Amino acid sequence: MSLEILLAIAYGGAFLTYFSGKISQGLRDGAAVLLSLGTVLIVSSFYNVPAASVLYEGFLGLSLVLRMNSLAWFFAIAIVSFNALCVIYSLAYMKDRNEKDYYYFMLLLINAAMLTIVLSGDLVTFFIAWEIMSWATFLLISYNRNGALQAGIKYIVLSLIGSMCMLIGILSVYTSFNTLNISELSGQLTTASAGYKLFLLIIFSITFGIKNAVMPLHTWLPDAYTESPTPFSAVLSGMLTRMGVYGFLVILFGIVGIKSVLTLGSGFISYTKTMAWLGAITIVIPTFIAMLQNDAKKLLAWHGIGQGGYMILGIAFGTSLGMAGGIFHTLNHAIYIVLLFLSVGAVEYSTSGIRDLNSLGGLFKKMPIAFLGGFLGISGLIGVPLTNGFVSKWLIYKTLILENAPFLAFAALLGTWGTILSVYKFLHNLYLGQIPEKHKNIKKTPLAMQVPIVILSFAIILFGIMPGLPLKVINSINVAFGFSPLDVNLWGVVSEAGTLNMLNIFTALIVFGAIVWGIFRISRPATLTDQYDNYAAGAAIPKDKYHYTVEYYAPFYRMVKPFLKDIFDLLYQKVARANDFLCDNIRKIYTGYVGNYVMYIVFFMAFLIFIQLKWSVF
Amino acid sequence: MDRNQISKWLKNPGKMAHKYSFHVVYFCTGCGIIEIPPSITTRWDAERFGIIPVATPRQANLFLITGYVSTKTLKAIIRTYEQMPEPKYTVAFGSCPINGGMYYDSYNTITSLDKYIPVDGYIAGCMPRPEAVFIGVTHLWKLIDMDKADGYKRYREDYVHYRANQEQLYGQMDWPPLFPVEKKEQANL
Amino acid sequence: MNIVALIVSPLIALITGLFFLGLSRKISARIHWRYGPPVYQPFIDVMRAFSQKSITHGNFFDFGIILSLTGTIVLVLFLPIGGLWALNTGGLIMFLYLMLLGPFGIALSGAAAANPNSSIGISRNFLLALAYEVPLLLILLAVMTDYNTISLVEIVEKQAATGMAISSWRLVIPGIAYFLILPAILGLRPFEITGAVQEIASGPIAEFGGKHMAFYTLQHALQTFVGIALFVDIFLGGGTLFGLLNSLAGTVWVDILEIFIFLLKMVLVLFIGLFVNAVYPRFRIEQAMQYLWKWPTLIAFVGLVIVAIIN
Structure with missing residues (x-):
């Protein structure tokens, strides 16, 4: 099967789904699920099959090229898989909403556009698909109206700035080299001057930095994640935002080339170091801001920004270990953040729209599957050993320590410890503790919601114990970019300084866990106790709300709140207001x-x- | 002290461990609590017998009710007692829990605690000095050795009776019965 | 060696840890002019707790405490006790992450109990952890950068090669910082915020009784062991003592004596820590965070800067 047919199916299917919705709802749901599963199958058939084809000859004198290589396949399979899971999830979640045709159409269109981005072999195709994706995303973010409109505007303004930067970059490349084909450019750019390369990198870094929400350019993200419908928040956080990482990979290693990137800069200041420090800032500050959030989705959104910093930090160093860490973290992050959003969505669905962390609690007995998702999701987000997040974070930390960057490593590790605090608050306030009486008979999680959650939970454990599965593909990406391959086996990494073998840890935890559990079982059995038979100094337990949630880290909040304002957001808003004022006067x-x-x-x-x-x- | 007799430890380690590791919930109902700080601090040092205060009944095995019991506090006493894990021992401290002491004719004082929860031993006096507390503890050791400190077993067996007494005082209780209470037996009482 | 260590090192850690708990009670008592309980008192407490009938709040309540104890046991396998170590994969970073399983398990368990006292305790515990992790991370990064490895075993071997307790003068400053945060890692008195008995009914373990309490005590003992052993391994050279055992090299006596030397060093560290514990009142959580982020962090930062510049 050729790449054109894949794209034709993806785009055509999206339109077909929209029109079938006019006929019947069931037909549309079926078409959407079939289409998304179909694209998963087709993309997976391209594994290890490099392909290239010319989509259209003579677009303004340029040819639009598609190509499939290991990098494109890695991102493509992630995109279509997460999209398929989110479409299945939407079947239940979106059941009682209006304008579902439009919703599914946009979801599938974004899927197709993202697919085009990773398959594009030239910058024009890349730019066109990028624009389709940005605009369709804007429409879906604003789906809920009210506050969502504001979030959508914020997103599209920043996104347009990014697109314009990319357009400037593309035009400048075209005037200098007379070609926009990525593989041709990589050869020609070696002759360019260092200043030109730096200009190109900076202009593209703004575009991809906005998409990937690197710290000063992140302000669109928290509102957009929070306001969009939850399954789309999952898509947005999972792969769409990470198109920025893909862009960074293409521009840094695909076009400019790692050798040139590492030489840019003089003395203490260099391009890669600046990028790494921006990554470090992106890890630390949003992680601590996340701790202050009371909206479950907003908390996750700030973590979405923070985790993006790890990817930047990984790829900025340009070593094979760091690259592996950065790319693997992109996949891992997508797995657990999608899982967490789906878990929150299940809570939202069951409690009819409540996701305020201060007013829930004790849902783990009523929604075990959603709780499982939440629990494994936060474990992955923290990077508890045996979950996928651990392996990629380990690779990144090790890169930083071996590259003699202890302060960056400190920022990355500190981010993890900040993460523990906020995600524990997330799990505790939603699922643990006392369940309020009014939530004792909540709606059950439908099957269409349970299936994606279970699949993703399984993936977290699988990639945590057998990181070799994705790392093999990532290794081939590394080789394609001209790095030395890592010595990877199924259970981990064997490299010169310190190895990682998850099988050892897994066996040790299982064996000792079995021993501890055995001792637990043979000692006197415990009596099951109700939540109202808790110790409260002999007093009766209040039935409505006896759960410590509000201001969970109160002493800490008092200490840090003045320092953790989102100053960039305030700055941008100030600029926007000044602009408003100016235009008003000109009028x-x-x-x-x-x-x-x-x-x-x-x-x-x-x-x-x-x-x-x-x-x-x- | 038979703490060093290995044969006893081998025969019944659980019982011996209970004797030398009293984790105590003090129920500070009245003036009796005044005598507790000296007994657990430097002057008399209860910790040398393994006696330390703990915060919640879940971790405790000795329940010390220090002082008079009013109708209102009895409710909390019952609840705390029920939350302690078995085996558990109760010691009433001072004259008041025995017969009301100087408040024997008050409308609001429980004159016999034993009606509502089983008491394994009393330490009489108003107030008992810390030495008396230690003598009480050594007596409790003997009772445990002879399997006579069986208040928690009595509570389980005669739960219907205790619950009926409690309900007679309070009417409907705030919490469900600790052990299953069959309707028929309740009717007989 | 690995198989032996797999069985022996958790046992050593468990027994030593419980003795340390007893020792700390005894020493505190002596500082208070009391007689104090026997040193083996924690063993009696654990036995008593096992013989009691516990309560549970459901499967997740049990899962948390099992996870906690298992995680801490696996953590011990990473620690070189003298020449005894079972696992080395992943190095200090893996160690740091596994250190998290203990408190995390307790936190899950405590929260599943639906008791607000537990929740407050957990919130304090995580805040305290965040507070001492900042200097701890700086210290460990200084160590890893200085030895240019992430493997704990290699760090100990490099110290043993010089025969000295502290192999490089650059690590004296991080060592001082570690010693300042040691009470916080062990949860000793000035930082006994998590399980504040008088305020929040012993915090996360408010609902633990019977076997849950026994498991918690075992976990606590292991945690105490790990906190001190890490200090001895990183800064005091593990089981070596100025090349004292070089004449015995190659015999099995070296392994056994190294363990003894290691434990002796640990007792020494514990003693000094306890003198602080016995005379200090408890900090409030803000005070603890401010203290930990001020002096130990400053000292650790200076240490890391020196190490980074020299490297």
Whole structure:
């Protein structure tokens, strides 16, 4: 099967789904699920099958090229898989919403656009697909109206700035080299001057930095994640935001080339170091801001920013270990953040829309599957050993320590410890503790919601114990970029300084766990106790709410709150207001009185004549 | 002290461990609690017998009710007692829990604690000095040795009776019965 | 060696840890002019707890405490006790992450009990952990950067090669910082915030009784062992003592004597720590965080800067 057919199915299917929705709801749901599962199958058939084809010859004198290699396959399979899971999840979650045709259409269109981005072999295709993705995302973020409109505007403004930067970059590349094909460019750019390369990297870094929410450019993300419908939040956080990482990989290693990237800069300041430090800042600050959030989705959104920092930190060093860590973390992050969003969505569905961390609790007995998802999700997010997050974080830390960057390593590790605090609050306030009486008979989690959660939970454990599965693919990406391959086996990494073997840890935990559990079983059995038979100094337990949730880390909040304002967001808002004010004043020159307009024209002419007389420019 | 007799430890380690590791919940109902700080601190040092205060009944095995028991506090006493894990021992401290002491004719004082929860031993006096507390503990050791400190067993066996007494005082209780209470037996009482 | 260590080192850790708990009670008592309980008192307490009938709040309540104890046992396998170590994969980073399983398990268990006292205790525990992790991470990074390895075993071997207790003068400053945060890691008095008995009914373990309490005590003993043993391994050279055992090299006596030397060093560290414990009142959580983020962090930071510049 060729790549054009894949894209034709992806785009055509999206339109088909939309129109089948006009006929019947069931048909549309079936078409959406079939299409998304179908693309998963087709993409997986491309494993280890490099392919290239010309999509269209002579677009403004350029050819639009598609190509499939290990990097593209890795991202493509992740995109379509997460999208399929989110479509299945939407079947139940979106059941009672309006305008579902539009919702599914946009979801599938975004899927197709992301697929095009990773398959594109030239920058024009890349740019077109990027724009389709950005605009469709804007429409879906605003799906819920009200506050969502504001979030959507914020997103699209920043996204447009990014797109314009990319357009400038593309035009400049075209005028210099007369080609936009990525593989041709990588050869030609070696001759370019260091200054030009730096310009190119910075201009593209703004684009991808906005998409990947690197610290000063992150402000669109918290609102967008929070306001969009939850299954789409999952897509957005899982792979869509990480298109930024893909872009970084393409521009850094695919176009400019690692050798040139590492030489850019002088003395203490260099491109890679700046990028690494931005990554470190992106890890630490959002992680601590996340601790202050009371909205479950907003908390996860801030973690979405924070985890992006790890990926940047991994790939910024340009070693094979760091690359493996960064790319693997992209996949791992997608797995657990999607899982966490789906878990929150299940809670939202069952409690009819509550996701305020202060007013829930004790749901783990009523929604065991969603709780399992939440528990494994936060374990992955922290990086508890035997979950996938651990392996990629380990690779990144090790890179930092071996590359002699202890302060960056400190930032990364500190981010992890901040993560523990906030995600534990998330798990505790939603699922653990006392269940309020009104939530004792909540809606059950439907099967369509349970299936994606179970699959992703399984993936977390699988990739945690057998990190070799994805690392093999990542190794081939590394080789394609010209790095030395890592010595990877199924259970971990065998490299020169210190090995990682998850099988050892797994066996040790299982064996000792079995011993401890055995002792637990043979000692006197315990009586099962109700939540109202808790110790409360002999008093009766209040039935409505006896759960410590509000201001969970109160003493800490008091200490850090003044320092953890999102200053960049405030700055951008200030700029936006100033712009508003300026435009408002400019508008006032339209007085509606013709005499004024004549006067403007006369003044303008006088100004031009003055310039001509003085400097004779025209 | 038979703490060093290995044969006893081998025969019944659980019982011996209970004797030398009293984790105590003090129920500070009245003036009796005044005598507890000296007995657990430097002057008399109860910790040399393995006696330490703990915060929650879940971790405790000795329940010390220090002082008079009013109708209102009895409720909390019953609840705390029921939350302690078995085996558990109860010692009433001072004259008041025995017969009401100087408040024997108060409308609001429980004159016999034994009606509501089983008491394994009393330490009489108003107030008993810390030495008396230690003598009480050594007596409790003897009772445990002879399997006579069986209040928790009595509570389980005669739960219907105890619960009926409690309900007679309070009417409907706030919490469900600790052990299953069959309706028929209740009717007989 | 590995198979022997797999069985022996958790046992050594468990027994030593319980003795340390007893020792700390005894020493505190002596500092208070009391007679104090026998040193083996924690063993009696654990036996008593096992013989009691516990209560449970469901399977997750049990899972948490089992996870906690298992995680801490596996943690011990990473520690070189003299020449005894069972696992080395992943090095100090893996060690740092496994250190998390103990408190995390207790936190899950405590929260599943639906008792607000537990929740407050857990919140304090995590805040305290965040507070001491900042200097601890700086210290461990200084150590890893200085030895240029992430393997704990290699760090100990490099110290043993010089025969000295502290192999490089650069690590004296991080060592001092570690010693300052040691009471916080062990949860001793000035930082006894998590299980504040008088305020929040012993915090996360408020609902633990019977076997749950016994498991918690075992976990606590192991945690105490790990906290001190890490200090001895990283800064005091593990089981070596100025090349004292070089004449016995190659015999099995070296292994046994190394363990003894290791335990002796641990007792020494514990003693000094306890003198702080016995005379200090308890910090509030803000005070603890401010203290830990001020002096130990500053000292650890200076240490890391020195190490990073020299490297």
